[in-house]
Amino acid sequence: MPQLHINPALIDWNGHQGLPRFDLVKDEDFAAAFDAAMAKHDAEIDAIAANPEAPTMENTVVALEIAGDELSRISALFWNKAGAHTNDVIQALERDIAPKMSRHYSRFSMNEVLFKRVDDLWAKRDTLGLSVEEGRVLERHWKGFVRSGAQLAKPEQERLAAISERLASLGAKFGQNVLADEKAWDLVLTDEADLAGLPPFLREAMVSAARDRGHETGYTVTLSRSIIEPFLTFTERRDLREQAFRAWTARGANGGDTDNLAIVRETLALRAERAKLLGYDSFAAFKLDNTMAKTPEAVNGLLMAVWEKARKRALEEEASLAGLIAEEGGNHEVMPWDWRHYAEKLRHRTFNFSESELKPYLQLEKIIEACFDVASRVFGIRATELKDVPAYHPDVRVFEIHDEDGTLKALFLGDYFARSSKRSGAWMSSFQSQHKLTLKNGAEGEIPIIYNVCNFAKPSAGKPALLSIDDARTLFHEFGHALHGMLSDVTYPSVAGTGVARDFVELPSQLYEHWLTVPEILQKYAVHVDTGAPMPKELLDKVLAARTFNAGFATVEFTSSALVDMAFHTRTSVEEPMKVQAEVLEGIGMPQSIVMRHATPHFQHVFSGDGYSAGYYSYMWSEVLDADAFAAFEEAGDAFDPVTARKLKNNIYSVGGSIDPEDAYKAFRGKLPDPEAMLRKKGLAMLEELSGSDA
Structure with missing residues (x-):
C-alpha cells in the first residue's frame, strides 16, 4: 500500500494539540511521501467520480473538500521548509515536485466524469436549497474546473496541463535564483571609516550577520531588507551605498545560472497562451475575472489616479533632498542609493527625531x-x-x-x-x-x-x-x-x-x-x-506627525511596480521584459531618483508562482x-x-x-x-x- 512509503510523522500530526512532530521529519522523507500521497489522492478522486449515486453536495463537493488530506499535510510541511528553512536537498526536491504537483492537479481538474458531477450540481444550484456558504463553495469548485480547462477539447486540455507544469517549474527556479543571489553577496567591513554613521543597533546586527555568514571578524552588509535598508539609510559612505544598492537591485539579473530574465520571458509567454486557450484577451483579464476589481481597466484607473498625485509629491520630496545635498556641499543629483540617507536626515530636521532615536x-x-x-x-x-x-x-x-x-x-x-x-x-x-x-x-x-x-x-x-x-x-x-x-x-x-x-x-x-x-x-x-x-509624549507626537513623511517615495516605489505588473499581463506578447519595464517607467515619468520596489528580475510576488501575478x-x-x-x-x-x-x-x-x-x-x-x-x-x-x- 502507498501508505507504507510515508513517514507517519508527515501525516499523523500527534504533537502538542495536533502540531506536526517537526523533529521526526527528515528531508529525504518527502519524495516517496509525495508519490504515495498523490497516488492515494488519485484513488480518492476516481472513487468520487465513479460513485453510481446521483451527485449531491455531500457525495461530490464535501467529498472533494476532504479528499487529499495526506497530500495537503505533506505539502504544507514541504512548502514551509522550502520557503523558511531550505537547503540544497529541499531545493532539488522543489524543482522536481513543483511540476509533478502541477501535473497531478491537472489530471484532477480535467477528469471529465468528475467535472460532469460538479457541472450537474452547478446547473441545478438554484433548486438545491444551498446556504450562502454552500453556494460559494460549489461555485469555487465549478469555476476551478472551468478555469483549469475542463470545458476545452482534449488537445487544448493537454496543452494547458503542459503550460501549468512548466510554469510551476519556472516559478520554483525563479525564487531559488533570487535566494541564491541574496546568499552569494555580502559586504564585509572592517575599518572604522567604513562604519561612519552606522548606529549601534545596526552595527550589532551586522556583527551577528557576519558570524552567521562564517566571518570571524568584521561587520557584514547582507541583502536582507532588515540590514540593507538601514545601511542605505545611515551610512555616510556614498560609495558603499551605491555598491550595496546596486547589488540589492541586481538580484536575479546577474547573468549565469541564477539569471531570471529568460524565466520571465517564458513565463509571460506561457501565461498569455494559457489565457488565450481559456478565451480571455489577456492573462490579466483571466486573473481579474475572479476578483473585486474585475477588469484591467478598473485596476489601471485606480493606479493612475494615485500615480499622478504620488509622483507630484515625490518630486517635491526630491527637491527637498537635493537642497539638503547642496547645503552639505554635495554636487550630485539625488540618486536611488541617496534617497533613504537624505530622507532620514530631512526627517530628523523636520520632526526632530531619527530612526536611531526611535528604535530603542x-x-x-x-x-x-x-x-x-x-x-x-x-x-x-x-x-x-x-x-x-x-x-x-x-x-x-x-x-x-x-x-x-x-x-x-x-x-x-x-x-x-x-x-x-x-x-x-x-x-x-x-x-x-x-x-x-x-x-x-x-x-x-x-x-x-x-x-x-x-x-x-x-x-x-x-x-x-x-x-x-x-x-x-x-x-x-x-x-x-x-x-x-x-x-x-x-x-x-x-x-x-x-x-x-x-x-x-x-x-x-x-x-x-x-x-x-x-x-x-x-x-x-x-x-x-x-x-x-x-x-516620551514629545517623541510619540513626532512619530505620529511623521506618519506621512516620505510618502511620495513609498507610493511611487509601489505603484510603479504594480503598473509594470499590469503592463506585462495585459499584453499578448512580451519579447523583451526589461524593455517593457523601461517603456512603462518612461511613459509614466518615473523619477530617476527612485526605482521600483520590486524590479522584474526579483519580483517574486509576480514570478515566483502566480499568486500576485496581475495582482500586485x-x-x-x-x-x-x-x-x-x-x-x-x-x-x-x-x-x-x-x-x-x-x-x-x-x-x-x-x-x-x-x-x-x-x-x-x-x-x-x-x-x-x-x-x-x-x-x-x-x-x-x-x-x-x-x-x-x-x-
Whole structure:
C-alpha cells in the first residue's frame, strides 16, 4: 500500500494539540511521501467520480473538500521548509515536485466524469436549497474546473496541463535564483571609516550577520531588507551605498545560472497562451475575472489616479533632498542609493527625531505583546506561549490562541529572524486551515495552525531585537493575516481564512496595521530597551506627525511596480521584459531618483508562482477598504469600540470566502468605500506610507 512509503510523522500530526512532530521529519522523507500521497489522492478522486449515486453536495463537493488530506499535510510541511528553512536537498526536491504537483492537479481538474458531477450540481444550484456558504463553495469548485480547462477539447486540455507544469517549474527556479543571489553577496567591513554613521543597533546586527555568514571578524552588509535598508539609510559612505544598492537591485539579473530574465520571458509567454486557450484577451483579464476589481481597466484607473498625485509629491520630496545635498556641499543629483540617507536626515530636521532615536523603543518582544494585546481587545482572544514545544527551527516560537471562553481557537507559530536558509520578505501561511467537516478518520473539524515568517535582523546573543517603525508595521501586517486565518469560523476548508479574492485578502492585514500607531498602544509597549521608560509624549507626537513623511517615495516605489505588473499581463506578447519595464517607467515619468520596489528580475510576488501575478495592485485595492474600515472606529470615537469590533470580527475576519467580499464589507460598514477614503488617509493631501514588507 502507498501508505507504507510515508513517514507517519508527515501525516499523523500527534504533537502538542495536533502540531506536526517537526523533529521526526527528515528531508529525504518527502519524495516517496509525495508519490504515495498523490497516488492515494488519485484513488480518492476516481472513487468520487465513479460513485453510481446521483451527485449531491455531500457525495461530490464535501467529498472533494476532504479528499487529499495526506497530500495537503505533506505539502504544507514541504512548502514551509522550502520557503523558511531550505537547503540544497529541499531545493532539488522543489524543482522536481513543483511540476509533478502541477501535473497531478491537472489530471484532477480535467477528469471529465468528475467535472460532469460538479457541472450537474452547478446547473441545478438554484433548486438545491444551498446556504450562502454552500453556494460559494460549489461555485469555487465549478469555476476551478472551468478555469483549469475542463470545458476545452482534449488537445487544448493537454496543452494547458503542459503550460501549468512548466510554469510551476519556472516559478520554483525563479525564487531559488533570487535566494541564491541574496546568499552569494555580502559586504564585509572592517575599518572604522567604513562604519561612519552606522548606529549601534545596526552595527550589532551586522556583527551577528557576519558570524552567521562564517566571518570571524568584521561587520557584514547582507541583502536582507532588515540590514540593507538601514545601511542605505545611515551610512555616510556614498560609495558603499551605491555598491550595496546596486547589488540589492541586481538580484536575479546577474547573468549565469541564477539569471531570471529568460524565466520571465517564458513565463509571460506561457501565461498569455494559457489565457488565450481559456478565451480571455489577456492573462490579466483571466486573473481579474475572479476578483473585486474585475477588469484591467478598473485596476489601471485606480493606479493612475494615485500615480499622478504620488509622483507630484515625490518630486517635491526630491527637491527637498537635493537642497539638503547642496547645503552639505554635495554636487550630485539625488540618486536611488541617496534617497533613504537624505530622507532620514530631512526627517530628523523636520520632526526632530531619527530612526536611531526611535528604535530603542521598538523591541521585538514588546511589539509581539502589542499585537496580542490588540487582538485581545478587538477580538477577545488570548495568546499563551509554549516554551517547550519544538517547531521547524529553533528560532520559531509556538503559541496557543484561546477564545474568550477559554476554548482553544488556533495554534500560532512566529518565525521572526532572517537567516540564509529563508527567502526574503514576510508572509503568513498555514499548516492546517479551520473547518467543521467530518474527516475520514472521524475527526469533527480542525483548528487552524497558522504561522508568520519575517526577516528581522537577529541580534547578538543576549541582546534584544530592535525594530524600525516599518519592521513593526510588518509584524502587525502579517499578524493581521494570521488573525484572518485563526478567527475563521466556516464549515468548508476551501473558503476558510484567507481563502478570499486576491484583492480582498490584504484588507485584514493592512487594517490591523492601524492599531500599531494608536497612541495608547505605543504608550504602553514602546518602552526604552535600557530604562523601560515609555516613549516620551514629545517623541510619540513626532512619530505620529511623521506618519506621512516620505510618502511620495513609498507610493511611487509601489505603484510603479504594480503598473509594470499590469503592463506585462495585459499584453499578448512580451519579447523583451526589461524593455517593457523601461517603456512603462518612461511613459509614466518615473523619477530617476527612485526605482521600483520590486524590479522584474526579483519580483517574486509576480514570478515566483502566480499568486500576485496581475495582482500586485491588490495591496492598494485593499487599502481603499482598510482606510474606510478603520474610519468606522474613528467615527465611534474609540479604536477598540466593542460594537464596531464585533461587526468587524463577524463580517470580515471570521467569514473567510464563505460570502461575496462586497457583501461581507457592506455587512460590516453598510456601504462600499470610495477611493477618496484612501487618498485622504494618504494625505494626497498627505500620503501615508504603504507598509507591510510583504508588499
